[in-house]
Amino acid sequence: MKKIRMIVITVVLYFLPGLASACPSLLDHRFNSLQGKPVNLCEYANRPILVVNTASKCGYTPQFEKLEALHKRYRERGLVVLGFPSNDFNQELASNREIADFCRLTYFIEFPMIEKASVRGAAADPFFKQLSAASGEAPQWNFHKYLIAPDGKTVYSFRSQVEPDSRDIMGKLGPMLK
Numbered sequence: 548m549k550k551i552r553m554i555v556i557t558v559v560l561y562f563l564p565g566l567a568s569a570c571p572s573l574l575d576h577r578f579n580s581l582q583g584k585p586v587n588l589c590e591y592a593n594r595p596i597l598v599v600n601t602a603s604k605c606g607y608t609p610q611f612e613k614l615e616a617l618h619k620r621y622r623e624r625g626l627v628v629l630g631f632p633s634n635d636f637n638q639e640l641a642s643n644r645e646i647a648d649f650c651r652l653t654y655f656i657e658f659p660m661i662e663k664a665s666v667r668g669a670a671a672d673p674f675f676k677q678l679s680a681a682s683g684e685a686p687q688w689n690f691h692k693y694l695i696a697p698d699g700k701t702v703y704s705f706r707s708q709v710e711p712d713s714r715d716i717m718g719k720l721g722p723m724l725k
Contacts, residue, residue: 571699573681576674578661581632581647586659588674594625595723596695597711598678600666600686601630602638603649607690611654613711618658624724625697628658631675633666636689666691678702694719 570589574596578586588596599614618628632639632646640646643662650656666675667685678693679685682704692705694716703719710716 573674573677573695573702574699578674581643581650581660581662583643586629586661591627592699593697594627595697595720596627596629597716597720598629598631598693598695599711600633600635600675600689600691601660602633602636602689603640603646604638605636605689607688607707610690610711611650611656615654615656615658617711621720621724622658626720626724630656630658630660631666631672632660632663633686633689634663635665635667635686638689639663678704692716697723 570592574588574592576588578588580586597614597617599610601611602608614628614630617626622628630650632643640649646663647660650660664672664675666672667679671679671685675686678695681700681702682693684691684704684706686707688707690707692709692711694703694705695701696703703716705713705716
């Protein structure tokens with residue numbers, strides 16, 4: 548029995564450092580979805596992640612259609628699309644429930660939408676501060692997009708006017724898909 552216990556301890560100690568580093572620091576964040584369900588970004592490690600700060604009453608809001616299309620088309624190939632509603636530009640609905648209903652009923656959104664938070668400035672969520680630092684660019688408006696490579700370190704930034712299915716984004720995303 549002691550021999551088995553020693554083998555188990557040895558195996559655990561051998562693999563423990565690898566397990567601890569399995570989640571890149573950029574992804575070491577936990578949120579709640581608009582519906583209150585926990586979302587752990589570490590679960591998306593080793594996958595391309597398209598992060599978008601959204602707003603329900605913005606001129607770019609129709610991009611939800613293309614974001615959902617990307618989600619449906621490429622989720623089986625590893626893509627994760629994450630929406631982060633923000634009222635930083637005064638174009639978001641008041642409550643998480645209203646935002647969730649709008650996304651579901653207007654654009655049939657199935658990709659994860661995180662609770663409303665700030666994405667820029669001193670009040671920005673720490674995740675967005677890291678994205679801004681990694682890419683060198685903070686969101687200037689709604690529907691700013693960040694593409695996180697599967698390595699969890701490389702971050703590409705795309706301004707609001709860049710459509711989700713644009714050549715710019717797809718040129719970076721395509722090679723990352725399984």
